[in-house]
Amino acid sequence: MLFVDWNYQGKGYGKKLMEHWEAEMKSQGYGMLLTSTQVDEEAQHFYRKLGYKDCGGFVIDIPGYEQPMELFLIKEI
Numbered sequence: 746m747l748f749v750d751w752n753y754q755g756k757g758y759g760k761k762l763m764e765h766w767e768a769e770m771k772s773q774g775y776g777m778l779l780t781s782t783q784v785d786e787e788a789q790h791f792y793r794k795l796g797y798k799d800c801g802g803f804v805i806d807i808p809g810y811e812q813p814m815e816l817f818l819i820k821e822i
Contacts, residue, residue: 763795771822778820785813792818 747766749759766811770778780797784790795800797818 759791760795767820767822776822779817780821781817784815784816789816789818796820799807 747759747762749762764776767778778797779794779800781802782792786803789799797820800819802814802816805812
């Protein structure tokens with residue numbers, strides 16, 4: 746899980762972190778990346794700005810375990 750402290754968000758650190766991770770995965774021979782976030786979080790907009798596309802999700806609706814939908818995003822590298 747990647748997380749940039751609230752005090753440093755919006756300053757380009759997240760983008761740099763993702764660029765580093767993408768480059769590392771590409772150097773290891775991967776051709777695509779998959780990430781996820783809950784639909785009630787702002788990260789989905791961040792990922793889309795970086796070229797990720799929605800590709801699915803799932804919902805846990807079991808009483809006592811409910812949570813917002815987990816959204817999966819994919820990107821070719």
